[in-house]
Amino acid sequence: MRATAKGPAAGPTADAPSTDGTQARPGGFLARAAGGAAGLTVIAALLGLVRDQAIARLFGASHASDAFLIAWTVPEMAATLLIEDGMALLLVPAFSLALTRRASGGHTQDPVRALVADTFPRLSAALACAGGLLVWGAPWAVGVLAPGLDDPRLAVDCTRLTAVTVLTFGITGYCSAALRAHGRFLAPAGVYIAYNLGIIGMTLALHSVWGVRAAAAGVAVGSLLMIITLLPTCLRLLPGRGGVRVARPPGGPPLLGATVLAPVVLFVVSRQSQVLVERFLASSLPDGAISHLNYAQKVAQLPMVLSMMICTVTFPVVARAMAAGDREGARRRVERDLALAGTVVLLGTAMVLGCAPAIVEVLFQRGAFDAADTTATAGVMRVYAFGLLGHTLVGALCRPFFAVGRPTWYPLCAMGAGLLVTTAAGLLLTGPFGVGGIAAANAVGISTAAALMLLGLGSRAVAVRARAVALSLARPVAAATVAAATGRLATDLVPGPVPGLAAGCVLVPLSFLLTGLVIRAPEAVHLLALVRRRFPHGR
Numbered sequence: 058m059r060a061t062a063k064g065p066a067a068g069p070t071a072d073a074p075s076t077d078g079t080q081a082r083p084g085g086f087l088a089r090a091a092g093g094a095a096g097l098t099v100i101a102a103l104l105g106l107v108r109d110q111a112i113a114r115l116f117g118a119s120h121a122s123d124a125f126l127i128a129w130t131v132p133e134m135a136a137t138l139l140i141e142d143g144m145a146l147l148l149v150p151a152f153s154l155a156l157t158r159r160a161s162g163g164h165t166q167d168p169v170r171a172l173v174a175d176t177f178p179r180l181s182a183a184l185a186c187a188g189g190l191l192v193w194g195a196p197w198a199v200g201v202l203a204p205g206l207d208d209p210r211l212a213v214d215c216t217r218l219t220a221v222t223v224l225t226f227g228i229t230g231y232c233s234a235a236l237r238a239h240g241r242f243l244a245p246a247g248v249y250i251a252y253n254l255g256i257i258g259m260t261l262a263l264h265s266v267w268g269v270r271a272a273a274a275g276v277a278v279g280s281l282l283m284i285i286t287l288l289p290t291c292l293r294l295l296p297g298r299g300g301v302r303v304a305r306p307p308g309g310p311p312l313l314g315a316t317v318l319a320p321v322v323l324f325v326v327s328r329q330s331q332v333l334v335e336r337f338l339a340s341s342l343p344d345g346a347i348s349h350l351n352y353a354q355k356v357a358q359l360p361m362v363l364s365m366m367i368c369t370v371t372f373p374v375v376a377r378a379m380a381a382g383d384r385e386g387a388r389r390r391v392e393r394d395l396a397l398a399g400t401v402v403l404l405g406t407a408m409v410l411g412c413a414p415a416i417v418e419v420l421f422q423r424g425a426f427d428a429a430d431t432t433a434t435a436g437v438m439r440v441y442a443f444g445l446l447g448h449t450l451v452g453a454l455c456r457p458f459f460a461v462g463r464p465t466w467y468p469l470c471a472m473g474a475g476l477l478v479t480t481a482a483g484l485l486l487t488g489p490f491g492v493g494g495i496a497a498a499n500a501v502g503i504s505t506a507a508a509l510m511l512l513g514l515g516s517r518a519v520a521v522r523a524r525a526v527a528l529s530l531a532r533p534v535a536a537a538t539v540a541a542a543t544g545r546l547a548t549d550l551v552p553g554p555v556p557g558l559a560a561g562c563v564l565v566p567l568s569f570l571l572t573g574l575v576i577r578a579p580e581a582v583h584l585l586a587l588v589r590r591r592f593p594h595g596r
Contacts (some may be wrong), residue, residue, distance in 0.1 A: 089229070094246040095366045101249035102359050106420055108253050109355055111260050112272055118345030118352075121211065121269040126351050128215030129304050130336065131191065132276050135226040137251045139184075140248075142452070143325040144230035144238070145369075146459040147318070148176075150376040152238030157377070177231060181224070188223035195220065201346075202333065205340035206522040215273035225280035232287040238295065244290045248283040255279025281533050321459060322340045322468050327472040328451065331502060335495050338487045344580075346492050349430065353437035353453025353496065356416060360405020361449050364398040368453045375519070376460040385520050391457045395450065395521070396529040400447040403530075403537040404569050409442040411539075411544020412561035418554040437496045445499030446530070450507035451475075458510070466511050475506025532578030540569035 118120040137143070155168040171457040191198060195216040199209045206212060233245035259275030267274065294495045332354075371394055378387040409416070414435040422431045453471070479502025486494025511523050544565040547556040572578075 070105045070322045073314045090321045094242045094370060095363060097243060097246040097250065098362060098366055101247070101253060102362060104253035104257065105355065106251060108256050108260070108385055109352060110421060110423075111257055113348075113352065113421045113426040113430075114424035115260070115264050116269055116426075118348035118430045119425065120208070120344050122348045123203075123206070123344060123346075124209075124212035125215050125269045125272050126320070126347050127199060127206070127212040127336065127340075127582055128219045128273050129276070129351070130202055131198075131216060131219040131221040132226065132280070133332060134160065134326075135222045137329045138322065138325045139223075139226040140230040140233060142328070142455065143321050144227070145234050145372070146321050146325075146455065148234035149238050149373055150379075150460055151176075152235050153373055153376040156238060173235075179378060180227060180231065184224045185228040188220050191220040191223060192217050203340035204337070204346065209267065214270055218270065218273035219276045221277040222280045229280070229283045229287060232284070232291040236291060237369070238289065238376075239294050240373070241294070242370055243289060244287050246288050247574065251282035251286045252279035255282045277464075320469055324455065324469040324472055327469060327476050328506075331479055331499055332474055333500060334483055335475070338483045339492060340496050342491060345430065345433075349437055349492050350433045350495060350554075352417070352421060353441055356420065357409050357438045357441040357445065358448065359399060360402045360408070361445050361452070363405070364401035364449050365452050367398050367401070368394050368456055372456045372460070375457055379457075379519075384520065385461070387457065388521055391453075391514075391519050391521050392526060392529075395437035395526050398449050398453050399446060399530045402445050404540070404566060406445045407537040407540035407569055408444045408544060408561065408565045409445070410439055410541035411546075411565055412444075412548050412558055413438045415548045415554045415558040415561065419558050422554075437492050440493050440496035440500065443497075444503045446534075447500065447504035447507040451503060451510060452513055454507070454510040457514060457521075458517065460518070465516050468510060471513060472506045474502075474509060475502040478502040478505045532573065532576050535576060536569045536572040536578060539572040540565045543568040 062337060112125065116125070151172060152169065155172045158168040195213045198210065199206070199212045199216055203209070203212065229248055233248065236242070236245050255278040256272060256275035259278055260272045263271035263274065276284070335350055338348055339350055371390055375387050375390055378384070378390065386424050414431065417431045417435045417438065418428075421434070422428065445467035455468050458465055478499050483495055486498055490497070511521075511526060514521050517521060544561040547560040547564045551557040551560045
């Protein structure tokens, strides 16, 4: 995305960041940023489905796929910690503050370059050491993640191959945060396209030689392609040396200090630990259980990924508002984001609940993935869907908590409580209900964390009105209930998985919007207006 005007006479425009890094963010810019990033996210998600289809077709739900998915925990955790949440929550506010200082002038050193010089070398060295330690300790890591695995050797090999993502994802996340703070959203949204292409290419090319290890090698190759995707844009944005002395940016605790890092890192780890608990519990179930959970989760969470693009684009806006002391503007922005993101994910929830069997059959039922796998995966997917709103709210709410620029432990406490609920419910439900019980525990735990974070945000960060947010989501929940029933009826009555799914794709959104109009849900009307006018909510 070209968001700056070039030339000596060009100043900031109404729809773009200015050339000094400050952001003027009216609706036009947010519309294009959200629309473009969402489009690339959809492409990446479709490639992710192709990736999962390739692995399902070649390896089914078997010991080999379970071994790969145990190793997949490494990039899955690294992506959350180093790209999507942890690194962004730390660095987007830091770069936003540095850009604000640069714009104010009067500094003997460029604040942005000082920030990079102070943080990037140390962060890269620490992540390289962590990745090397994981390669050495892979047998121990697999033993902790999946103690019930009969033969861990394949999982250990795959884990060693995926360990490179600890470093490569860290560099990707650093560059992505810097670009987002500068108002560039397309390149960060496109990294997963390169990532999935690397995995797909290596899997198809080498599976006959390396087996499932080819997919693990594809993870490493794909992560390198992510860096290559970002580097050209990132290098253009970073200022040259210009003879300016670099020193640590003034004010506040060091960005990589324990008091700043610990709340963010521990929150992200506790959030991702939901997956670790699931795989720990599923490792004691028959072969294929971990794979059923993975396939169900990947498809069910697509609506959440799309809804979170709204908050990703507006996070720098909230950070700038908090840095400038505009708490009322931050409150309005956060409340709008929560309502819109919740409405989008509830529409997706209705689609998953209504059409899960047809979705799984169309996407995965071929090769080694048979009808029994389809039935098991679709059942788990429907249970997962009940937690999608909670996942979206947790992802949206953590951003204003950490946008205030000071350490806060409340999100960790809320997420820790949700994790305890997940663990306790999983221990109770796994025995009688198998993978369905694990998915139910996930939904209950994440919903608990979301409720606690919403209740605590107003008094600790941004003064959102929890009651108003809850009411803004109640009517979309009712619309989603009607739409889900419509989708299930459509897929049951229309013969064939493809025609049934096509009918559901038309009737579920239509039913959702019509129900929203009947019950006078402004969120549904707003969503319809956004589709027609390309996200003008930023106005």
